Amino acid sequence: MAALxxxxxxxxxxxxxxxxxxxxxxxxxxxxxxxxxxxVLRGATVIDGTGAPPISPVDIVVExxxxxxxxKVGLPKRVVRDELRPKPGDHEIDCRGKWVTxxxxxxxxxxxxxxxxxxxxxxxxxxxxxxxxxxGVTTVREMGCLNGxxxxxxxRDRAARSEIAAPRMVAYAYFPAVNDMVKTIHTPAxxxxxxxxVKEKGADGIKFFGAPxxxxxxxxxxxxxxxxxxxxxxxxxxxxxxxxxxxxxWGLGSQEHYYGLGESLFENRVIQxxxxxxxxxDEYFRFAFAGQxxxxxxxxxxxxxxxxxxxxxxxxxxxxxxxxxxxxxRDLMRTRRADWHRDYTYxxxxxxxQPASGGHGSYWHRWSVGNEVDWxxxxxxxxxxxxxxxxxxxxxxxxSDSGFIFQTFGFxxxxxxxxxxxxGFTPLEVLRAATIQGAELLGLEQETGSIEIxxxxxxxxxxxxxxxxxxxxxxxxxxxxxxxxxxTEWPRALRHTIRGGIVYDVDQLLADVREMVAASRAASPELxxx
Ligand SMILES: [Zn+2]
Numbered sequence: 001m002a003a004l005x006x007x008x009x010x011x012x013x014x015x016x017x018x019x020x021x022x023x024x025x026x027x028x029x030x031x032x033x034x035x036x037x038x039x040v041l042r043g044a045t046v047i048d049g050t051g052a053p054p055i056s057p058v059d060i061v062v063e064x065x066x067x068x069x070x071x072k073v074g075l076p077k078r079v080v081r082d083e084l085r086p087k088p089g090d091h092e093i094d095c096r097g098k099w100v101t102x103x104x105x106x107x108x109x110x111x112x113x114x115x116x117x118x119x120x121x122x123x124x125x126x127x128x129x130x131x132x133x134x135x136g137v138t139t140v141r142e143m144g145c146l147n148g149x150x151x152x153x154x155x156r157d158r159a160a161r162s163e164i165a166a167p168r169m170v171a172y173a174y175f176p177a178v179n180d181m182v183k184t185i186h187t188p189a190x191x192x193x194x195x196x197x198v199k200e201k202g203a204d205g206i207k208f209f210g211a212p213x214x215x216x217x218x219x220x221x222x223x224x225x226x227x228x229x230x231x232x233x234x235x236x237x238x239x240x241x242x243x244x245x246x247x248x249x250w251g252l253g254s255q256e257h258y259y260g261l262g263e264s265l266f267e268n269r270v271i272q273x274x275x276x277x278x279x280x281x282d283e284y285f286r287f288a289f290a291g292q293x294x295x296x297x298x299x300x301x302x303x304x305x306x307x308x309x310x311x312x313x314x315x316x317x318x319x320x321x322x323x324x325x326x327x328x329x330r331d332l333m334r335t336r337r338a339d340w341h342r343d344y345t346y347x348x349x350x351x352x353x354q355p356a357s358g359g360h361g362s363y364w365h366r367w368s369v370g371n372e373v374d375w376x377x378x379x380x381x382x383x384x385x386x387x388x389x390x391x392x393x394x395x396x397x398x399x400s401d402s403g404f405i406f407q408t409f410g411f412x413x414x415x416x417x418x419x420x421x422x423x424g425f426t427p428l429e430v431l432r433a434a435t436i437q438g439a440e441l442l443g444l445e446q447e448t449g450s451i452e453i454x455x456x457x458x459x460x461x462x463x464x465x466x467x468x469x470x471x472x473x474x475x476x477x478x479x480x481x482x483x484x485x486x487x488t489e490w491p492r493a494l495r496h497t498i499r500g501g502i503v504y505d506v507d508q509l510l511a512d513v514r515e516m517v518a519a520s521r522a523a524s525p526e527l528x529x530x
Contacts, residue, residue, distance in 0.1 A: 007201060012151070015115075016114075026155065030165065034502045034503050047428075103435075105138070111128050116403070131409040132410050138458040249311075254318040344476075360404060462493040
């Protein structure tokens with residue numbers, strides 16, 4: 001079995017061997033002020049992330065990066081008893097007329113991927129981190145550590161020490177037991193040994209793509225014994241042997257994306273009916289037929305649908321749908337022409353998205369009306385399941401999986417909030433999914449995910465109420481027409497992202513990103529531009 005230095009590096013080693021390097025790490029922090037001995041946010045309307053409705057005016061005291069007091073200091077729009085307010089801080093933010101929420105948790109993110117190197121000079125990690133922070137993401141679960149476990153642990157630890165301008169990171173190592181990508185684990189005993197080694201190396205959890213059943217079952221048992229959390233993308237090459245209900249029974253923590261759920265709901269078949277010339281290696285087939293899974297499954301309200309729902313609820317299971325990453329499948333032009341690509345999508349990332357040059361997720365060679373209609377129907381059924389699961393007490397978390405399929409970092413995360421609302425979540429339910437529920441999935445609910453005394457100061461200061469329109473959270477803002485000035489404006493909600501008491505100016509982060517993107521275009525004039 002591999003030495004500690006090698007476990008968790010199986011996939012990056014393979015990519016390196018084929019000429020694909022890891023993303024350039026962040027090493028220094030050039031933005032953000034603090035943490036301050038005493039930071040005071042005054043007069044805010046607080047939306048605390050637990051599902052509680054907004055309340056104002058509230059003063060929040062943060063000492064050395066931690067929330068130490070929250071005082072309601074009057075009545076809405078009117079402060080009373082000035083003498084009862086917390087004493088001055090070394091730094092203060094006037095939050096009158098502003099909204100404060102917890103920082104967001106992206107439960108499915110990647111700090112780029114070595115695949116992007118196929119399409120030109122890769123964006124550095126700083127580009128990804130600044131886009132996340134500028135969209136309010138203060139915690140990210142790196143699902144699979146695509147740049148390698150050691151790389152991710154380095155960035156996680158630097159972020160924890162505030163040496164880099166980045167969200168808190170949680171590292172889920174890639175479990176190498178699938179035929180179609182990398183397979184070094186061939187027996188249950190090897191799986192257990194590998195898991196003990198990655199745990200010792202410092203992983204927080206495991207990203208599965210499926211495995212032979214005996215290996216998967218042993219691995220999930222070992223995860224439980226070691227206290228390693230788990231999530232699974234039930235890849236098509238493994239799902240006929242175990243769908244999500246099977247792995248949930250074996251102790252899996254969360255299902256990623258949609259894979260495995262439709263198969264759990266099958267009642268008139270046990271394997272999806274593909275066209276005979278289906279080839280998983282051809283991504284057009286993979287994604288065209290993925291748009292038909294739910295149609296082939298038990299329909300809403302049926303006995304099977306209810307029985308599957310009940311069992312997931314009893315198991316305390318979690319869904320991380322990442323609706324946004326497949327959004328292009330139901331309307332390619334919309335996603336491809338999004339307002340932000342021009343200023344915020346890095347040159348090689350844009351090139352990567354294109355059908356001619358892209359790798360994973362660039363299956364646009366013959367995407368048709370029929371494909372889009374399939375996916376629209378697929379979303380309706382999938383969203384109905386996820387919304388009903390939430391209504392019946394189940395946990396649903398927000399993940400973006402950006403960096404593929406025309407979804408650029410940060411923007412893809414905000415799109416996920418829009419899509420949960422489309423699925424039927426109220427804005428407060430969306431916010432809860434994006435904050436405290438994500439923290440619970442990651443085991444960080446004592447540390448972040450809500451605005452409560454004792455927790456890390458992971459806070460967002462908004463100029464506009466995000467519950468009124470999540471589109472206001474995009475770096476490009478939301479389009480508004482002012483009847484008075486006869487001008488179209490693009491107001492943006494997020495003013496400051498506070499991570500562990502360090503205050504980031506969102507305007508500054510976005511200016512940095514625009515500069516990086518412009519430089520990427522200047523350096524590679526041969527690449528296509530949005
Ligand atoms: Zn992913």
